[in-house]
Amino acid sequence: MARRRQRGPAFAAALALVLAAAGANACERPQDWTGGSKIAGKTWTVWWQSAPAAIPVGAHFSLRFRLCGPPVRQVKVRGWMPDHRHGMNYRPGVTLAGRSGTAAGLMFHMPGRWQLIFDIAGAAGREKLTAEMVLE
Amino acid sequence: MPEGNWRKGIGGRELAELGAPISHCQMTDIVKLFAVAFCIQIILGALPAGAVDFTAAEQRKILRHGPWPPPAPPDPSNRVSGAPAAAAFGRVLFFDTRLSVSGAISCATCHRPETGWTDGLARSRGQRAVDRNALSLFNLRFNRWFGWDGAQDTLWAQNLRPLLDAREMGIGAAGAARLVRADRSLSCGYRRAFGAAPGADDERVFVDLGKALAAFLETLVTGRTPFDDFRDALARNDAAGQARYPAAAKRGLRLFVGRGNCAFCHFGPAFANGEFADAGVAHFAGSGRADPGRFGGIRKLRKSPYTLLGRFNDDPARTTAVKTRHVRLAHSNFGEFRVPGLRNAALTAPYMHAGSLKTLADVVRHYSTLDEERLHAGGERILRRLDLSAREQADLVAFLESLTEAEPRRDGGIDTEVPPCR
Structure with missing residues (x-):
């Protein structure tokens, strides 16, 4: 009985993760959005949209994002230039309400290949979702 | 079709090297189609001798350095x-x-x-x-x-x-x-x-x-420069306007937006991305002191x-x-300093945060012979020793000089006159 009691919650948690992951994969564009981009991971999927829509070089921009998947405890957003091995000169401020959030104060200060990275943490673990773009 | 693609289509050779255009129209088969179109371009004056062979990607990069002046709210x-x-x-x-x-x-x-x-x-x-x-x-x-x-x-x-x-x-x-x-x-x-x-x-x-x-x-x-005239001629596909820009400056411009990697930091109409960089110059400020930048x-x-x-x-x-x-x-x-704008740079010697380089030629030589060990870049890979030839260095200087106004104002004046206060 004791073993069963231990297995029950574990099985339920695993099932919840599987269902959440399935939900993440089926993640649709938020109904109130026009445009935006999707990054699908194993645990979470994120829809994100920048303002302005075309990310500029050398000017600040902001993001809104919506996550699908299990509950989220924290989201960090950062930029990275893999060819140059440096990130941004600014630390974005992220606000998170449930599975929706915003990030302000981002800047890609050089032309070239950039990665936009969402670093997501929750009870289900941690996952990095990366979008890659080339700015001219 | 972008000018660069035209030139690739004929093997990338300068028009001046091709000789009389009519003889080149007397080609056969597939080449003939390209050659006829090319001759039409010549007749229309759209691609005169002296035009430099910038690729479409290079042209996009060049156009990002203008127009000048930008809006100034x-x-x-x-x-x-x-x-x-x-x-x-x-x-x-x-x-x-x-x-x-x-x-x-x-x-x-x-x-x-x-x-x-x-x-x-x-x-x-x-x-x-x-x-x-x-x-x-x-x-x-x-x-x-x-x-x-x-x-x-x-x-x-x-x-x-x-x-x-x-x-x-x-x-x-x-x-x-x-x-x-x-x-x-x-x-x-x-x-x-x-x-x-x-x-x-x-x-x-x-x-x-x-x-x-x-x-x-x-x-x-700053006012408009020879580079701005070239850049705007490129934007409106004005080959005659482009041809007025000196060939050495064009070659220097190609290095600037290409192999020189200069435009990573010297980006946009002001030729500065508004941020800071370690340029590999010493940042000692005096006896035992370092300038933290x-x-x-x-x-x-x-x-x-x-x-x-x-x-x-x-x-x-x-x-x-x-x-x-x-x-x-x-x-x-630590040790990063402003990326300065390059407009009118020829007037503002010496260069770098402590004036360690006396001329534009010295600046170009510095990046050409850069000692990468002196960088405090923490793993960054932006600056690289360029190993430019003497001619390439001269070309880059010619380009930088083309960012200077022909007649810069030296009077310290402003246009609006306000009656003096007594």
Whole structure:
């Protein structure tokens, strides 16, 4: 009985993760959005949209994002230039309400290949979702 | 079709090398189609001899350096930004030696109009010697940060720094405010600029002097250059206009946007991305001292009362303060200095934060023979030794010289005339 009691919650948690992951994969564009981009991971999927829509070089921009998947405890957003091995000169401020959030104060200060990275943490673990773009 | 693709289609050879165009129209089969189209281009004068073979990607990069001048909206943090009366008052302040503690130093001591708004010295000298080269004052209104270390986030705050620094002018807030209140002419200028006589709050009057100086300095925008004429000719596909740009400058431009990697930092119409970089020059400031550069600048910024986050910002919405809220301090900032704009650079020698390089040729040679071991880049891979040939170095210099106005203003003037205060 004791073993069963231990297995029950574990099985339920695993099932919840599987269902959440399935939900993440089926993640649709938020109904109130026009445009935006999707990054699908194993645990979470994120829809994100920048303002302005075309990310500029050398000017600040902001993001809104919506996550699908299990509950989220924290989201960090950062930029990275893999060819140059440096990130941004600014630390974005992220606000998170449930599975929706915003990030302000981002800047890609050089032309070239950039990665936009969402670093997501929750009870289900941690996952990095990366979008890659080339700015001219 | 972009010009570069045309030229690739015929093997990338210069038109001048092809000889008489009619003979090249006498080709066969597949080549004939290209050749006929090419001859039409020649007849129409769209691709004259001397045009340089920029690829479509290169053309896109070149076009990002214009048009010039860009839009220049007023600074919302400065309520007199763009106001002619404030600019006129700022000009008076700029040349007034009474704003120094000794009565002998003005802003113009280190920023002389006739030498590109700098002083020609490696390290400048106010009341005493300082550690850094006097930056030129061209195009300041397009900056994001101010000073070699970016310790100020507005032009008006930057103007306060030398008034407070005992090595430069050192008059201080109270001394400057007293002077303006006591002097009839300065008091009149203040009243015209700000709509009221200088008040009893020394610091408020002091900050307003910085704002009037900023209104003046905003007017120092460089004019159009040979590069701008070329860039705009490229934008409108005007081959004759492109042909007027010297071949050496074109070759230098190709290096600049290509193998030289210069445009990573010297980006956009002002040829500066507004940020900071370790350029591989020594940052010793004297016996046993290192100049921390941007690292020190961010720390000063965070302690300063004169920032966009403080009470002297005239914009209640703080619309331009996002940079100040989010700027990040990192160890890699140590030894980083401003990426300067390159317009009129030929007028502003010597170069780098401590004036260690005397000429543009020295600057190009520095990057060509860069000692990568001297970089404190923490793993960054931006700068690389370029190993340019002598001709390539000369080409890059020719390009940099083409960023200089043919007839730069040296009078320190502004166009709007305001009757003098008596």
